[in-house]
Amino acid sequence: MKRIYMDHSATTPVAPEVLAAMLPYFGEKFGNASSLHRSGREAKEALEDSREKVAALLGARAEEIIFTSGGTESDNLALKGIARKNRKLGKHIITTQIEHPAILETCRALEKEGFEVTYLPVTGEGLVELSTLEASIRPDTILISVMHANNEVGTIQPLEEIGRLAAERDIYLHSDAVQSVGKIPVNVDDLGVDLLSLSAHKLYGPKGVGALYIRKGTKLESIIQGGGHERRLRSGTENISGIVGLARAAELAERDMPREAERLAGLRDRLAELVLGKVKDAWINGTMKKRLPGNLNFGFKYVEGESLLLFLDSKGICVSTGSACSSHKLEPSHVLMSLGLKAEECHGSLRITLGMSNTLDEVEYVAESIVEAVERFRGISALGR
Ligand SMILES: *Cc1c(COP(=O)(O)O)cnc(C)c1O
DSSP: OOOEEOBTTTOOOOOHHHHHHHGGGGTTOOOOTTOOSHHHHHHHHHHHHHHHHHHHHHTOOGGGEEEESSHHHHHHHHHHHHHHHTTTTOOEEEEETTOOHHHHHHHHHHHHTTOEEEEEOOOTTSOOOHHHHHHHOOTTEEEEEOOSBOTTTOBBOOHHHHHHHHHHTTOEEEEEOTTTBTTBOOOHHHHTOSEEEEEGGGTTSOTTOEEEEEOTTOOOOOSSOSSOTTTTTSOSOOOHHHHHHHHHHHHHHHHHHHHHHHHHHHHHHHHHHHHHHHOSSEEESSOSSSBOTTEEEEEETTSOHHHHHHHHHHTTEEOBSSOGGGTTSOSOOHHHHHTTOOHHHHHTEEEEEOOTTOOHHHHHHHHHHHHHHHHHHHHHSSSOO
C-alpha cells in the first residue's frame, strides 16, 4: 500500500540532498573538529561553514549560532541558561499555556529552583494578547518565552510586537521557532528575539540536531559541562554529519520557501474545504488567518480522533491527534484546552500537517477517507447521526 505521510509537524523525512551532504561525514570525513590535524581541520571547516548557512536562514551572524541535539535541548539551554545567569536580576519568567512540553516542563523545573513562572492564556484562536502579556510583566521579569508557531494548531504569534514590548523593558525574549523555521520567514531582527530554538528534523534534516540562536551580548549559563565546545555553551564533540545536514536543510528551505509555502497553503485550504463541505458538526481548531501553511487541525463532534487516526492508518495515511508527543496519553491536548475547547471536543481532533511530498491527489484521497471514517464511526456511535 502506498503510504501518504501528512504528519510533518511530528517529523519530516530527510531530503535526498540533505542525506547526500551528510554521507561523506560518516565516511572519509570523520574527523573531530577539535583536532589540529588535517582531518580535524576538515571537520572544523564543515562546522563553521554550516554555522554560516544556518545563520543566513535566520538573518543572524554565524557566531550567534550554537549547535545542540535538537529543539528540546535548545529550549532547555535558553530557559535554564538565561534564568540561572540572571537570577540576581529577577526570578520571574513569562511563557504561554500552549508551549511545547520542552518549554513547559523546563519552566516547571525552574519553578522548583525558585523561579516564578506566569503561563499566559491565549484567545480562542490560539493567540497571545499583547495587553495580557503586558499586564503580566513585573519589575523582576527576566525572560519572556513565546513560541513562534504552534505545533498543534499552527497559530503564528505576533512576535514582532512582543519583541518590541520586551526590548522596551530590557527583558530577554526567547522563541521556540521549531515549527516555523523553514516554513515561513524567520528573521531574528524583525522578530526582535534574543534567543531562538530550531530543530533539523522538522525541516527535512536529521533527528538529534538543532541550534539555538543567541543574540550577541546575551549572557547565559551552560547546562552541559565538559570540554568547552560551542563557545563553552554546549560541551561535547560536535555532531558534524548532523550539523552539515541541518545546514543543507536550511539552504534548501531558503531556496524553496516562498513557492512551497504558497503551494502548501493551497493544499491546506482545499483539504479544509473538501472535509468541511461534506461533514456536519466539524470545524477547524485555531485560526485560518495566522496559521502555518501546511497545518490543519479538525474538530469532529461525536467521534474519537484516535478511531479516525487508526482508520486512516489502515488506509496508509499518517496523521495525528493532538500532538505526537501526547498521542500516547489519554488526557486531552493542553493546547486545545487552552483554546477553550471542552474535553470531549478535544478528543475528536485530528491534526494534518502537509509537507514537500504531498500532492493534490493525496489531499483529495485523504479528504474522502476522512469523510468515510467520520460517517462510519458516527454510524456506530450512540450519539452519532
Ligand atoms: C518538535 C518540537 C520540539 C522538540 O524538538 P526536538 O528536536 O524533537 O527535541 C520543540 N518545540 C516544538 C514547537 C516542536 O514542534
